[in-house]
Amino acid sequence: MSLNKAILWDDRYKLGIDAIDIQHKKLFALVSKLYALDDDNSTKEELKDILGEFSAYMRTHFKDEEEYMLSIGYLALKEHKQLHHDLINKLAEVIKSSHRLSILKIKMRVIAKRVLIDHIVREDIKIKLFEISKINKNLIFDAEEDDNDDEIDITEIMPDLYT
Numbered sequence: 663m664s665l666n667k668a669i670l671w672d673d674r675y676k677l678g679i680d681a682i683d684i685q686h687k688k689l690f691a692l693v694s695k696l697y698a699l700d701d702d703n704s705t706k707e708e709l710k711d712i713l714g715e716f717s718a719y720m721r722t723h724f725k726d727e728e729e730y731m732l733s734i735g736y737l738a739l740k741e742h743k744q745l746h747h748d749l750i751n752k753l754a755e756v757i758k759s760s761h762r763l764s765i766l767k768i769k770m771r772v773i774a775k776r777v778l779i780d781h782i783v784r785e786d787i788k789i790k791l792f793e794i795s796k797i798n799k800n801l802i803f804d805a806e807e808d809d810n811d812d813e814i815d816i817t818e819i820m821p822d823l824y825t
């Protein structure tokens with residue numbers, strides 16, 4: 663696979679949390695704009711605009727995702743926030759240090775893979791798994807409560823046996 667080739671969205675990356683999936687999809691679309699640029703004919707401004715847009719949206723997305731994690735009481739929020747922080751720094755470093763489109767495309771491919779694929783597949787999926795385990799726990803808890811409600815009192819059904 664060429665290093666110059668864009669990284670594309672795949673439904674396999676879906677978490678099943680709509681608000682987050684939509685943003686992940688948009689991040690893929692933004693980064694693919696970079697790969698649509700022509701190495702010889704694109705201007706510095708075009709490049710700056712695309713990287714600026716991607717970087718700004720990535721921050722917005724991380725902020726929204728962190729708010730979501732907080733809203734569901736996600737236990738590893740602090741660690742996940744640190745990963746976001748590291749990715750933001752890494753991206754800033756790449757943008758600052760590379761000025762040639764061909765080099766940037768290669769470096770951004772690495773970043774995009776880290777931000778968009780590895781992070782989603784390894785870390786963001788844990789948010790969904792946490793949510794599922796929480797729902798399951800509630801179901802078990804509810805079921806236990808229901809069991810108590812439905813508990814059959816044998817002394818009522820067959821009082822003769824107990825009198």
Ligand SMILES: [Fe+2]
Binds near residue numbers: 786
């Ligand atoms: Fe994340």
